[in-house]
């Protein structure tokens with residue numbers, strides 16, 4: 001597999017949209033900012049840029065769901081890290097890198113709902129609605145993308161490509177005829 005020569009979403013478009021998303025979220029929470037929950041590992045760069053647009057008073061914590069094997073979701077999702085903050089009565093905003101089948105987000109949202117928060121909303125940088133298997137509708141979406149496997153800006157393939165500044169499609173090598 002190799003990444004596409006040209007980005008699907010370049011760095012400038014990513015940075016502009018992340019700033020816009022933060023504005024949308026600010027408008028949706030006029031009274032107090034939500035506790036942001038970065039979903040490890042894929043959301044680290046998105047969350048870092050996003051919360052800095054929200055402002056210095058924002059709180060950030062981390063959650064980790066492991067599910068993905070190779071190019072297809074495994075179907076089983078386990079939370080391997082949960083937030084340290086007390087979530088009871090808090091307004092929570094989950095920061096996801098990508099919602100694909102919806103399995104990871106569903107497990108995270110169900111677990112968070114069980115912690116008796118004041119509210120839970122989902123903000124995803126990327127959404128692949130055509131792949132959805134479970135009923136998960138993000139409240140905030142950066143970009144809707146087609147059914148392709150993408151890497152960069154935190155998204156990996158076997159732990160590689162996370163540090164790319166733009167988002168690329170991962171393609172099989174061209175066939176030699």
Ligand code: 5GP
Nearest residue numbers: 068073099100101102103104149150155156
């Ligand atoms: P879901 O549970 O919605 O099927 O998948 C969510 C997780 O699968 C994401 O958090 C991400 O780790 C992984 N994933 C889904 N689609 C892609 C993709 O196109 N590229 C990469 N790198 N990971 C993906």
